[in-house]
Amino acid sequence: MRTALVSAIALALASASMASFAADQTTTQLPRDVRPSHYDVSIVPHAEQLKFDGKVSIAVEVLHPTTSITLNAAGMDFSAVTLTPKGKKALAAPKVAVNEDAQTATFTFAKPLPAGSYTLAMTYTGKIGTQANGLFAIDYDTTAGKKRALYTQFENSDARRFIPSWDEPDYKATFTLDVTVPSDQMAVSNMPAATTDKKGDGNTHVVFAPSPKMSTYLLFFGTGEFDRATTSIDGTEIGVIAQKGKADQANFALESSKAVLQEYNNYFGVKYPLPKLDNIASPGRSQFFSAMENWGAIFTFEYALLLDPSISTQSDKQAIFNTAAHEMAHQWFGDLVTMRWWDNLWLNEGFASWMAARTTEKLHPEWNAQLDAVYTREGAMSRDAIATTHPIVQNIDTVEQASQAFDTITYSKGEAVIRMLEGYVGADKWQQGVQRYIKAHAYGNTVSDDLWKEMDAVAGPGVTTIAHEFTLQPGVPLITVSAAKCEGGKTSVTFTQGEFTKDRPGKTPLRWHVPVIAKTVDGASVTTLVDGTASVSLPGCGPVLVNAGQSGYYRTLYPQDQFAGLRTAYPKLPAIDQMGMIGDAWALGLAGLEPVSNFLDLAKQVPVDAAPEMWGVVAGDLRSLDAYYKGDTTRQNALRKYAVGRLHPVFERVGWESKSSDTASVSILRSELIATLAQLGDKKVIDEARRRYAAQDTDPKAVPGELRKIITYVVASNADAATWDALHAKAKAETTPLVKDQLYTMLSIPQDDALAKRALELALTDEPGATNSADMIGAVSRNHPEMAFDFAVAHKAQVDKFIDSTTGSRFYPMLGGSSLDLSLVPRIEAFAKANIAENARRDSDTTIANIKYRSMVVRERLPSVDAWLKAQK
Structure with a gap:
């Protein structure tokens, strides 16, 4: 009992220390004196000229008296800007200053603006790009000749190329978008079309229903010669949109989305809130992403959504399911609840990756997705073990830094740490914590501690400490195993925590509370929390296997005599533990912490x-x-x-x-x-x-x-x-x-x-x-x-x-x-x-x-x- 009390006190003290480090200091690159609440956006694209005309009226609240309003804008020319106080006439036109380096536009007024409600209206022109940023064009071949479609991609900071806006995740607002497009094209956005009006000039004016409150980077618009196939579940219409003649190649994605949406409605305890959820396929590719979670209008490149029987493989099929599940998880983790700033991007990406893996395991157990989780963790630990690594929750000051945050640490380490924490807390309590978090912060913005607060509420104090140590500091724990001793049918062993690094052999190790699951090869598993050192007694005699089941985020270093025993037992181990052991042997051997011959x-x-997956690992390592x-x-x-x-x-x-x-x-x-x-x-x-x-x-x-x-x-x-x-x-x-x-x-x-x-x-x-x-x-x-x-x-x-x-x-x-x-x-x-x-x-x-x-x-x-x-x- 005393040991448990001491551990509880240590956890509480460490949690308080880490909490001060995690205090909310939401970053912004814009003045905080004006806040938007609604955007009315009108867009007329001129696809052949690679430009567009735009108009926007933004309902804003001036929070403190100011003489200027600064928002984000990039690649735009303004022809008119007006500001109208609520219930009054428009003010005199402001001076407009565009700063392309800062990607801002500043409107300066002759007199200070009192606090209150206003409408900021702008008429402008913008550029249509040929790469996946802002509003962009994709040209593609068909049997009928060349075609051009338009799409948008705004994450992380490119909505400012489409709308002059407060283009930061914490500035949530509602959006009403209307577009004028050629009548032979389909227009799509986050919400269904409210009205469609064909003009006499060969164009159609489409007004989409108002969106829910959301961040700018989640807005979407696309237009082209598309086909749309639909199904429905739980009152939501699910669609896939692709170039004409290709929608049938998205049937697997469509049916998968139906199953995944039902699973997510049940898991999150909050039903998907929009009336429809489309997935839009585009030819081409990007160096940055394969798909994007725009709320109600997921954008996905064709290679990650369509199954062409002439070239598609089982790997493609599984990747398509995983991608769709990842982007759909974002409809809750990212869209409904959004991180305040890019330093907590992992709340989007790590959780979507974990949720996709969890859902693949549940809905397609025949794919052995739990083995893929080991492969994902290996990639994260390889990146996390070099000097240039960074914490999961990281400091982001600029647009360039935000772009770099979309990396293996954010996605794969985030996923692996969540998997470890879920295993430590228990799946049921973890789900309760997630549901509490989603309900408490729907349509809002959060930091990581908002989640840990809910987890502590259902699982008891201590989760926050472990979570802080694995998310607020970088690196990979190393669990060194002492010589094991068996007496009376039980094996005693001691674990010592250090740090695994590939390129800093003399580094002073960081400290973690590491959840460790261990067992003798034929015995039952025992869980302990290693804080520096920990001694455990394991049922049975025989070689000791650490990280049994491979839910932990750490490397394991065995004495050579124990490794020899595990090597003999290796063919009989579950495939997941075979993969974990060989991953450790590869990494530790190349780093010089044990003989390369172990691998x-x-x-x-x-x-x-x-298992075929095990041979895939061996082949890849060779x-x-x-x-x-x-x-x-x-x-x-x-x-x-x-x-x-x-x-x-x-x-x-x-x-x-x-x-x-x-x-x-x-x-x-x-x-x-x-x-x-x-x-x-x-x-x-x-x-x-x-x-x-x-x-x-x-x-x-x-x-x-x-x-x-x-x-x-x-x-x-x-x-x-x-x-x-x-x-x-x-x-x-x-x-x-x-x-x-x-x-x-x-x-x-x-x-x-x-x-x-x-x-x-x-x-x-x-x-x-x-x-x-x-x-x-x-x-x-x-x-x-x-x-x-x-x-x-x-x-x-x-x-x-x-x-x-x-x-x-x-x-x-x-x-x-x-x-x-x-x-x-x-x-x-x-x-x-x-x-x-x-x-x-x-x-x-x-x-x-x-x-x-x-x-x-x-x-x-x-x-x-x-x-x-x-x-x-």
Whole structure:
């Protein structure tokens, strides 16, 4: 009892300390003396001229006397501005000053404005872009010729390119949008159309119903030659909107959305509040996002929404479900309840990622989504273990910093920490806390502590402390396991908490209260909270498995004798624990905290009939290890010989041809093994892929839709000039955007240097389409990082036209992400110094840190791999 009391007091003291750090200091880049409540927006797009006319009347409240009103505006020209006090005549026209650098417009009046209610009206013109920011155009091919559609993308800070507005999440308001569009087009927004009036000039005026109170970045408008398919559930109409003739390819997404919406209505305890929920498919792509959670009008690029039977795979199907579930979760976490400022972005993204994973597990248990959660956590911990990491709740001061916040820490670490906390609190209590939070803050804005308050209310004090430590400080806890001792049928073991880091071996560890679940291999699980150290007694004797079930966010370091016992038991462990153990062994081995051979020993223990997901991990790790040997043919061939021999028996079981007995996991593994064996230079697989690719015109069975991507990938990756030319001709002739976009990506993945250079040059032309060029350069960088970076920098003026405005500070440095060449570091540093604001260089710093880390692995870890491989002969 005394131990429990001491722990409770420690938790309370730590919680109070962290709470002071988390005190609300909502950031704003605008004066706080004026607040909007409603926008009436009228838009007339001129798609061919890439411009639009706009009018807006904003109901505002002047909170304190002021002589000026400042709001956000970017790329706009104002022709008229008036301010009208409630019940009075308009004031004299103000002076208008536009600051493009600050993305603001300031209206200065001759006399101070008394506090009170006003209407601010503006007439303006704006620009239609060709990348996914603000109002933008997408041009795409069809069998009937070229078409153009318009869409909007406002997150994080681009509503200001569409409406002069208080473009920050805390300035919520209602919106009434009306648009004038060609009569042969469909217009869509967050709400259903209230009136539709065809004019005599070939245009139609559409007025949408008023929106609920929401942040500016959630407003949406799209128009084009669309089809719409619908269904309904719980009184809500669910729709999918796509280019004409393609809506049937969204049937899976439509039916999935129906099931997910019903699940979310039940889980959140608050019914989805809008009358309809559309998902709008667009050709093209962005470097920044695949889908966007606009309230009632989710925007999704076609590759993340449509299933084309000629190229789509089981992986695509599962990704489409996950994307739809993620964006629909935002309708509550993000839209109904919104973070006050971008420093708490994880309240949107981490929770949507966790909710999507949870819902996939429930609605599609056959997909084994709980294993994907381990993969997601591994990605987060890899990023979180280098010096350039950041807390989940982070300091955001600028638009550029806000754009960088959409990263692995926000999404994947956020998801993993929520999963851990849910496991610690219990699923039922966690749901109660979520429901309390949603109901308490509907249509409002929050900080993270608003959520922890509700969790403490249902789960008891202590949740906030753990949550603060995992969200307000960066890094990965390391649980070191002491030698275990078994007496009387019970095993005693001590855990010590440190910190796992990949590039700071002498770092003083941070401190966390870490929820740890442990068990002997055949015993029952025991949960403890490790605060520095903790000793536990586990039922049974045998090897001790830490993080059983893999819900914890930490690394585990075993003594070598205990690791040996677990290695022997490894084939019998559940797949989820196999994945967790091999993930730890990989990370700890490359960081030098345990022998690299531990990973290789575990990979050797994986039985041929192990879970397909487990073999996917082994294949992926062997591919990563192979990449470390790039440029060292002799040593690389030794690894490849072993890796091919290890994977071939598994591939022989899976085979090229699908079987009626195949699970979804087997279908995915087939493609993963083909890709891995081809990268490892397996001539048998490469030759068969080439044979099938050549035969597809005469033998429809040679390249089934499920394998078209991977077969084309193998052929393109190993292409010679003639093959590349033939693939290029195919891309030019293709009229289906989903297929065409993919073919241009395939043109960018050859291992041959000369062909990679041709792809880079092609990317700068108009041929691929405005949104494919940046993706092509990024695809080249996977095999040729130095070439891609140097090319992009040398042609920066042209490349800038092909990247989203939100991506400028990350696109260029991240091209070097797969490099092993330390000489690239000063080039990235020089680019960042010349082109990126000093407070927005996180991505360039991260790329540099990873290059240094990868170079260290080559120097210091590969010799151990060489020795292990030699011992296998």
